[in-house]
Amino acid sequence: MANIQSNRWQISRRQTLKGLGATMALPFLEAMRPLHGQSTASGDPVRMACLFMPNGVRPDKWTPTGSGKTYKLSPILSPLEALKEEIMVISGLTNKASHGGDGHYFKTASWLTCTTIEKTVGSNVSSNGISIDQVAAQEIGNSTRLPSMELGTEPITSGIDRNVNLTRLYGSHISWKKPDVPLPCEINPRIAFDRLFRNRNKSGSSATGNPDKSILDIVLDDANSLKRSLGDEDTHKLDQYLESVREVERRIENEASQLGAGQNLTPEALKQLAALSERINKAGGGSKNDFGSLQRLNPTEHVRLMMDIMVLAFWTDSTRVSTFMFGNAVSGKNFSFLDGVSGSHHSISHHKNDKKQLDQYQIINTWHTEQYAYMLQRMKEIPEGSATLLDNSMVLFGSGIRDGNAHATKDIPIVLGGGAKGQLKTGRHLETNGADLSSLYVGMLKRLGVSKQKVGEASRELRGI
Amino acid sequence: MRLLILLIFSASAFPSLKADEFRDATQPFLKKYCISCHGEEKQKGDIVLHDINSLDAAFKKHRLLENIIDQVEHGDMPPDDGDVIPTDDERKKFIEVVSNINKRIKTGDVPQKAGRVTLRRLNRHEYHYTVRDLFGVNFNPSQDFPADGAGGEGFDNTADALFSSPALLEKYLAAAKKVIASVYANPGLKKRAIIKQPETPKDAEATAKEILSYHATLAYRRRVSKEDMAPLINAFKRDLKSGKSFDDSLRAPFTALLINPRFLFRAEQNQPGKTEWKLNDFEIATRLSYFLWSSMPDRELFRLADAGKLGDPKVLKAQTLRMIASPKSTALARHFAGQWIGFDKMVSVVDPDSRRFPNFNNDLRKAMYYESVEFFSHLLRKDQPLTDLIDSDYTFANATLARHYGLKEKVTGSEIKKVSLHNKQRGGIIGMGSVLTSTSLPLRTSPVLRGVWILDTLLGDPAPPPPPDAGELPADDTKADGLTFREQLDIHRKAPKCANCHNRIDPLGYSLENFDAIGRWREKDANGKPIDSSAALPGDIEFSSPAELKQLLMSAKNKFAANMTRKMLSYATGRGLEYYDEAVVTKIVAKLKKSGYSTQALVHEIVNSRPFLNRSSTQ
Incomplete structure (x- = not known):
């Protein structure tokens, strides 16, 4: 291959990880003191994670039997048995704003906004709303290292879905900072980890002396003259960028001030951070000749690494808000690594009520629940005062569609784990009769202490949570 | 061939219609037969027709017109299980009106303009290549940038579908620092960046200004003004004053260049008061280089832009040829053809089941990808007909791929090279492993x-x-x-x-x-x-x-050529196509037919087209 770019095109992931790994030995952890944000006056804060599962669920094996406290978990939810007291299964919800369009995209991009997306192949991408994680981040994100995290396992799906005339990027984004600012998921655990835990400011220098900040200042100094030469739509794109510059600058200032506070992480948290870092290095193994940027990690380990990062981020109060996408809408992830499954996720989800396909679909769904249970269990094992991290959190798990075969929008699968500091009546199966998903979100934002509590069209919280 | 009849509508001449006549002539039919399934209430097949209630609306939804004509003409729509079915006469009249509009769009008998592309952020590939050309670094600093979504005709260089977020800015900042650090760590690159040293300490500022102006011109892809330079010079002066060496004081301004929006975004100047204008020479140089190279203009292009020569079609043609001949034009094969044909899915998306297909390893994946890249580059550089994509008596392969295909021709070594084919099944992109694998599922x-x-x-x-x-x-x-x-x-x-x-x-x-x-x-x-x-x-x-x-x-060569032209025009301009682009496509296809479907002719025609060289005040 005689072209100039072929060999340089992609450095193997291993090389990249190695490169970072070299600076990742323990000393950085010792140098790293002040991740802890201010604890709230009333003690530990409430945290929120929203975990999105693509392609729906097998409907006849999802819904628990019985209601209230005396319910029995369904086969797909059975991995949550040991956590039954800490969760609330909510049936009968629907996201009315997502009904407008066919296919997955309307039901993915709107999962956390409860608004109807703009139908476009790309010229005017808009969710027409802000997702609840970003609503929360804007209010409660200022006192932590990162206002929010957006994690996932699959790269953004490029291209246009000509079937429905939509840009596929709608299927790869559940977090919307603004109606026209989708936030991409970080899929590399090493980068997600470093962004949170690696000390970028070892010297403890003041905000004004920070080299990153002075570089950003040069850019901001220069921005106005550029703006003057542009038209309106161009200015809008530029503003999006400049806002990002300002936000990162604020973050750097924030970190600097936290350094001054000199708060320490507990030795136990430090130990777990080191262990997780080690695990990330190990998972990055794989083939030396990796071609392309595909993260060919073990799928289960990949998900768990991301979950552990969320758990440790919450525990160390490095962020209080996170989203996670198990996969993108219409994900064709090959699930043949599970016993009893041969084929890809989306393809199997269109099961035509064929018994064999339904069984495979169920195995895939159950795997997702197992990972969710893993995360809840980890949070349950971390004490916070007299409670646990799980008691102080809300971890939403679900999908934007019910039966993937028909892209059904009624009775979408939703589980809420954690107690939000005693503000949620867990240990129950809450049956709602077609209530809107947005009303659940109103209730969640309220429990996070967020004052803006209008989600989509709803401003009143779901009854019974 | 009958396929043509099925897939292509051949328009015949009809008298022109005025705007209100179009509405009056189509609304009764649509209301009576179509809107109950394709209106506000229901959108069967995701087709919506109730909003085609004016000539302007028909322009906006011009892509749908052909489909409507086709469906109504063949009697597929309205479905015959409906309560009311149009008479043959109603059908005929409706088709006449819609066909007329469709034809006017295709021939340019409707208001024409250049179109407008929004401020374009460099996507992650463009970032990679641009930094490579700017500072000579040989690693990919955008490796961990999030993938860019796509818009328009399906390309990840569509301006409107490129967003910014704080997380991305953090990555830009980290990448910029990494790039400058590696330049400083490499004596050769450092000398290439710091083109001269001050002769006396007194010259420091003037020398820094010279160095930074040089790099800012390249990075911003245009002449720089005093105003542009001030923040960079100030940063240099501040660091020098604080006791840093001359070289180290250039570090922050260098790094800042790489996160400056003038670098990260391709801006084209607005000309208030005008409805359409010619792009300036630097803007043309930039469009051309990002079209063919996915990277910044090189010295020669800059020199010609500076001399105001790029408005000359002859110069433009010569430059286009020179750039096609450069190895950098591989970027067009990778990112244009890769996304259009879909073989770029081989890089990270395609995932055949490893138990069912144990021979599908990295070498094979790579060989399939490069077969397609080299094939397209060959069409471009050797000016082969673009219809070779449909069928050809050659392909590109190495030993691994030839064995996989079971080729009779002898191919040795790991390098991908041109192979003549005697087997009629294999040639063209349809016979390529990349296409066949990326249009399959993991197991079948x-x-x-x-x-x-x-x-x-x-x-x-x-x-x-x-x-x-x-x-x-x-x-x-x-x-x-x-x-x-x-x-x-x-x-x-x-x-x-x-x-x-x-x-x-x-x-x-x-x-x-x-x-x-x-x-x-x-x-x-x-x-x-x-x-x-x-x-x-x-x-x-x-x-x-x-x-x-x-x-x-x-x-169906013409239909294929029209489609490829649309795709390439969208890729070259960074926007989705509008109704007024259809006439441009029609014209180009006619010329292609005359040229024997020359691949280079396609590129020249696009470079010379109104949407590529001009800009309108509105979209």
């Missing part, structure tokens, strides 16, 4: 996906979406309950709601069934039953085997 082939790919990617004729409950066939073809895979698909297609489209889709895929899910030739399917590659399209078009499919497609 998908005649449906392959059929849809031919209609959409080659002919620009996407199929409407299946109804949500249409279902899919088993993900694996080894558990077929005694039926061959094809027999299952045939049963599936019997449902009337499926037949209409699948009668057109599936046969195209059937003819490729001898290629398995990773592109190997096979005579038997996964269950040991013989492959049946015979196919019949509506209208008694019968064919069998890849070779015959390719023959059939060769009869």
Whole structure:
């Protein structure tokens, strides 16, 4: 291959990880003191994670039997048995704003906004709303290292879905900072980890002396003259960028001030951070000749690494808000690594009520629940005062569609784990009769202490949570 | 060929219509027969027609017009299970009116303009190549940037679909620091960046200004002003004053260049008060280099831009040829052809099951990708007809790939090289492992996906979406309950709601069934039953085997060329196409036909087109 770019095109992931790994030995952890944000006056804060599962669920094996406290978990939810007291299964919800369009995209991009997306192949991408994680981040994100995290396992799906005339990027984004600012998921655990835990400011220098900040200042100094030469739509794109510059600058200032506070992480948290870092290095193994940027990690380990990062981020109060996408809408992830499954996720989800396909679909769904249970269990094992991290959190798990075969929008699968500091009546199966998903979100934002509590069209919280 | 009749509408001349006449002539028909299924209430097949209530609206939805004509003309719509069916006369009149508008759009008998692209952020590939050319670094600093979404005709360089977020800015900042650190760590690169040293300490500021102006001109891709330079010079002065060395004081301004929006975004100046204007020379140089190289202009282009020579079509043509000949034009093969044809999926998306296909390893994945890249580059550099994409008597392969394909021709070594083919099944992109694998599922082939790919990617004729409950066939073809895979698909297609489209889709895929899910030739399917590659399209078009499919497609050269032109125009301009671009496409295709479908002619025509060289005040 005689072209100039072929060999340089992609450095193997291993090389990249190695490169970072070299600076990742323990000393950085010792140098790293002040991740802890201010604890709230009333003690530990409430945290929120929203975990999105693509392609729906097998409907006849999802819904628990019985209601209230005396319910029995369904086969797909059975991995949550040991956590039954800490969760609330909510049936009968629907996201009315997502009904407008066919296919997955309307039901993915709107999962956390409860608004109807703009139908476009790309010229005017808009969710027409802000997702609840970003609503929360804007209010409660200022006192932590990162206002929010957006994690996932699959790269953004490029291209246009000509079937429905939509840009596929709608299927790869559940977090919307603004109606026209989708936030991409970080899929590399090493980068997600470093962004949170690696000390970028070892010297403890003041905000004004920070080299990153002075570089950003040069850019901001220069921005106005550029703006003057542009038209309106161009200015809008530029503003999006400049806002990002300002936000990162604020973050750097924030970190600097936290350094001054000199708060320490507990030795136990430090130990777990080191262990997780080690695990990330190990998972990055794989083939030396990796071609392309595909993260060919073990799928289960990949998900768990991301979950552990969320758990440790919450525990160390490095962020209080996170989203996670198990996969993108219409994900064709090959699930043949599970016993009893041969084929890809989306393809199997269109099961035509064929018994064999339904069984495979169920195995895939159950795997997702197992990972969710893993995360809840980890949070349950971390004490916070007299409670646990799980008691102080809300971890939403679900999908934007019910039966993937028909892209059904009624009775979408939703589980809420954690107690939000005693503000949620867990240990129950809450049956709602077609209530809107947005009303659940109103209730969640309220429990996070967020004052803006209008989600989509709803401003009143779901009854019974 | 009959395929042409099916897929192409041939317009005949009709008298022009005024705007209100269009509305008056179409609304009664649409209201009576269409809107109950394709209106505000229901949007069957995702088709909405109630908003085509003016000439302007018809322009906006011009892509739909051909489909409407086709459906109504062939009697597919309105469906005959409806309560009311139009009379032949009603049908005829309606088709006449819509066809007339369609024809006027295609011939440019409607208001024309250049169009407008929004401020374009460099996507992650462009960032990589640009930094490579700017500072000479040889690693990919954008490796961990999030993938860019796509818009318009499906490309990740579409301005409107490129966003910024704080997380991305953090990555820009980290990448900028890494790039500058590696420049400083390499004496050669450092000398290339710090082009001179001050002779006396007094010269420091003037020398820094010279160095930074040089790099800012390259990074911002235009002449820089005092105003542009001030923040950079100030940063230099501040660091020098604080006691840093001359070289180290240039570090922050260098780094800042790489996160400056003038670098990260391709800005084109607004000209208030005008409705349309010619791009300036630097803007043309930038468009040209990002089109052909996905990177910044080189010295020669800058020199010509600076001298104001790029407005001259002869100069532009010579430059285009020079740039095509450069190895950097591989970027066009990778990112234009890769996304259009879909072979870029080989890089990270395509994931054949490793237990079922143990020979599908990294070497093979890479070889398939580069076969396609080299093939397209060959068309471009050697000016082969673009119809070679449909069928050719050569391809590119190394020993691994030749063995995988079972080629009779002797190919040795790991390098990809040109191979003549005697086997008529293999040539063209349809016979390529990249295409055959990326249109398959992890465990089996998908005649449906392959059929849809031919209609959409080659002919620009996407199929409407299946109804949500249409279902899919088993993900694996080894558990077929005694039926061959094809027999299952045939049963599936019997449902009337499926037949209409699948009668057109599936046969195209059937003819490729001898290629398995990773592109190997096979005579038997996964269950040991013989492959049946015979196919019949509506209208008694019968064919069998890849070779015959390719023959059939060769009869639709113009349609293929029109589709490729649309794709390339969208890629080159960074925006989706509008109705006024259709006339540009029509004109280019006519010229292509004359030139024997020359690939270079296509590039020249696009570079010379109104949308490429001009800019309007409105979209």
